[in-house]
Amino acid sequence: MLGSAVCSSKLPHPDPPRMRYSIFSLAAQALKGNRGWAPAWRDAAPKAEYDVVIVGGGGHGLATAHYLASRHGITNVAVVEKGYVGSGNVGRNTTIIRSNYLLPGNTPFYELSLKLWEGLEQDINFNAMVSQRGVLNLYHSDGQRDAYARRGNAMRLAGVDGELLDREQVRAMAPFLDFDNGRFPIQGGLLQRRGGTVRHDAVAWGYARAADQRGVDIIQNCEVTGITVQNGRVTGVDTTRGPIRAKKVALAAAGNSSRVAAMAGLRLPIESHVLQAFVSEGVKPLIDCVITFGVGHFYISQSDKGGLVFGGDIDMYNSYAQRGNLPTVEHVMEAGMAMWPGLGRLRTLRQWGGIMDMTMDGSPIIDHTPVQGLYLNCGWCYGGFKATPASGFCFAHLIARDEPHEVATLLRLDRFATGRLIDESGAGAQPNLH
Numbered sequence: 001m002l003g004s005a006v007c008s009s010k011l012p013h014p015d016p017p018r019m020r021y022s023i024f025s026l027a028a029q030a031l032k033g034n035r036g037w038a039p040a041w042r043d044a045a046p047k048a049e050y051d052v053v054i055v056g057g058g059g060h061g062l063a064t065a066h067y068l069a070s071r072h073g074i075t076n077v078a079v080v081e082k083g084y085v086g087s088g089n090v091g092r093n094t095t096i097i098r099s100n101y102l103l104p105g106n107t108p109f110y111e112l113s114l115k116l117w118e119g120l121e122q123d124i125n126f127n128a129m130v131s132q133r134g135v136l137n138l139y140h141s142d143g144q145r146d147a148y149a150r151r152g153n154a155m156r157l158a159g160v161d162g163e164l165l166d167r168e169q170v171r172a173m174a175p176f177l178d179f180d181n182g183r184f185p186i187q188g189g190l191l192q193r194r195g196g197t198v199r200h201d202a203v204a205w206g207y208a209r210a211a212d213q214r215g216v217d218i219i220q221n222c223e224v225t226g227i228t229v230q231n232g233r234v235t236g237v238d239t240t241r242g243p244i245r246a247k248k249v250a251l252a253a254a255g256n257s258s259r260v261a262a263m264a265g266l267r268l269p270i271e272s273h274v275l276q277a278f279v280s281e282g283v284k285p286l287i288d289c290v291i292t293f294g295v296g297h298f299y300i301s302q303s304d305k306g307g308l309v310f311g312g313d314i315d316m317y318n319s320y321a322q323r324g325n326l327p328t329v330e331h332v333m334e335a336g337m338a339m340w341p342g343l344g345r346l347r348t349l350r351q352w353g354g355i356m357d358m359t360m361d362g363s364p365i366i367d368h369t370p371v372q373g374l375y376l377n378c379g380w381c382y383g384g385f386k387a388t389p390a391s392g393f394c395f396a397h398l399i400a401r402d403e404p405h406e407v408a409t410l411l412r413l414d415r416f417a418t419g420r421l422i423d424e425s426g427a428g429a430q431p432n433l434h
Helices: 023-031 059-072 107-118 120-124 142-157 167-173 200-213 254-262 326-339 341-345 388-401
Strands: 049-055 077-080 135-139 163-166 188-192 217-219 224-230 233-239 244-251 270-282 290-292 299-302 307-318 348-359 365-368 374-378
Touching (some): 049 059, 049 233, 059 077, 059 200, 059 388, 077 200, 107 120, 107 388, 120 200, 135 142, 135 167, 142 188, 163 167, 167 188, 200 217, 200 388, 244 254, 244 388, 254 348, 254 374, 270 326, 307 326, 307 348, 365 388
Parallel strands (some): 049 077, 049 244, 077 217, 135 290
Antiparallel strands (some): 135 188, 224 233, 270 307, 299 307
């Protein structure tokens, strides 16, 4: 990245220089000993009132602020974050992006997100390290092959790229996998070449910088302690840095959405669970794509530093703690070894946990709430990071125009009451199974 350029200032900085990153600015700063980089964003103090207050300074909240300012001209916006920018799930994930979904409620949304990823670095003038290295989902039985063929056909009908590979095509891509001696022999896979990975913390920094440069206030270390509602309409938020009045309040608090929404008297149809991720010691290039195990929930890729980044299922109990339990660690390692026995020769360096807001059908919510002026963005389950651009884009559209974006019309809060579920995995209305 660009050294000190990714750090926010601790001093008042009312009008930061509008520095544009380029090969020319990089060369110029190199000649100056890299002493001229401006702070990437201001460490803003809260004002008394804003047009929009966004609760949550993760990827979705920052993306929403950027698109409100850049696409809708709404710049009197505050993003309030209880910690520091990137301290939540946007910095605690396995960085995978893809749009290989089956159902109409999800496919156009995630395809929009992937298209936004493809142009993100030019849009925000920041190196987010978007790497479209491909996502390969393995299948291990005739029934699973048929299910993947159906998904691939649905993707292609929706204009999304997808290829069904046989056993030898997969072997040519990933010869290190266990094809012959495994408990679950590999028969083939569904490949989306446009999928891949993105540097997660760079996404937070880039969106923060882009929003800040359009006048958005990013207020860190500012926890929301209450939401003020008068006569059925939101009027502001209470924070640890004082009250802030707002015409509109947008909730993008991920795994803490239930706790924040409860401040406005709302009970959401989500549960919060821990999802663990892991990284191995750094090794020479081994895997040049993202691979998922078709029998167990396991997914793996290699970072630019050389570490293998992988994860599996949520921890299967409700929690707001950013840590996991040992049975899930064992489960993930077993799945990884079943798919790729060579992993047993590597050491795992570290593990971390993010808080997943799991909906009853495994699909997200972007919608109004019964409180006028209060908007909701939550329920991302395992798919929050890959959805970041489209989530912010559609949420900004909803806030600015008070109507859903066309690709998010089915992501309604009331679908659990009306029975119009978007059950991508076919697991029913049970959040821990999604």
